Amino acid sequence: MHATTAIVTGKPGKARPRGGMTKKRPVDWLLLALVVVGAVLVIAPFYLVLVNSFKSPVDYATSGPLALPETLDFGGIIKFWERVNFPEKVWNSILIAGVVSVLAVVISMLNAFAIGIGRIRGRSWIVLLFLMANLLPQEALLYPLYFMFKSVGLYDNVWAVIIVFTVIQAAFGTYLLSSVYGTFPKEILEAASLDGASRWQILWRVVFPISRPTLSVLLIFFFIWTWNEFLIPLTFLASNANQTVPVAISVLQGDRLMDVTTTSASALLGIIPTLIFFLIFQRTLTRGITAGAVK
Structure with missing residues (x-):
């Protein structure tokens, strides 16, 4: 050699x-x-x-x-399952997280399309406003939101939490997608316009298919983030029938009769749904991150 x-x-x-x-x-x-x-x-x-x-x-x-x-x-596991009616809490969490993730992604896409591609006036200031909205601590929002939902009759209603988290997640999604859509190839948009496509058709037939991996990643993150939220559901979902899984776990841990094994069982049951969700959409998440890295 x-x-x-x-x-x-x-x-x-x-x-x-x-x-x-x-x-x-x-x-x-x-x-x-x-x-x-x-x-x-x-x-x-x-x-x-x-x-x-x-x-x-x-x-x-x-x-x-x-x-x-x-x-x-x-x-x-049996003690925690029966004491908090765990299937009911799982359904509440799935309902809230699922609706929030879908609505937040749709609103984020529409806002980002107008800001990033529509090139509206004051684009930079609007994006900065959405960024500042994500910097507000949730504690500062509790009293105004409590007063508002009490006034309109949505207190202790899952839709109150859905509305709050949809706005919060959509603010972050708008900020992120506006940067992505701001670098969208103009040639593709101009070619679609020359072919007679309207703005709505450009959004759903051109922009949406290309940005689908990014939207999938946002959908997964919004679901997991909303599932793990604790403070706002604890504040606005007072009745036991409307509580989510994290709130049910925390309330049960505050019981003086709670032992370590039941606490561990509650944590295990709280992790399993999000773990299953992540395993189901793991390939989608990987493709979305890879596609964003390639672009």
Whole structure:
């Protein structure tokens, strides 16, 4: 090998490591160690929730939180399921998060089409206004929204939470999509206009198909973000029948009779729906992020 390299290049050559692998440097090992530590820190809470969800209170008291359960005990899961009527809470969360994600994506697309492609006057100031709307803390919105929903009769109604989160998520989506649509190829739009397409047809037949990966990513994020929201649902959904999963978990944890195994079971049941949703749309999320990176 050395002789062949010397004949071709005229210089004595060095054989490459097998498989094209280079020797690990100390920096590489340090980065690998940091990644492993980060992975352990992320996985540890899920491990504690999973292990302690299937323990009995006696098993937890004797073996501690880190040990595996001696026998699988579903008492904590059954207790939480029956005490909060978990299927009802899941349906409330799915209804709110699903409607909010769809409405927020549609409104964001319409706003961004007008701002980014329509080139309305004061475009930069309008985008800045949407950005500032996302910077407002939710605590500052509670009293005005409470007074408004009380006045119109929407307090303790899921539509109050849907309206609030639709506006909040649409503000972020408008800010993001306006930047994306601002760089949209003008040649495509001009070609569609020359073919006789109206603005509505340009939106749904040209802009929407091309930006579908980005819209899919927004839809997934809006669903997960809305599902995990706690403060506003806790404030505006007073009755037990309208509560969401995070609110039901927090209310149950405030009970003095709550034990660690039931708390872990409630956390596990709260994670499972979002985990299933993420696994179902994982490929869509990956395609959307990849498409955005390529563009």
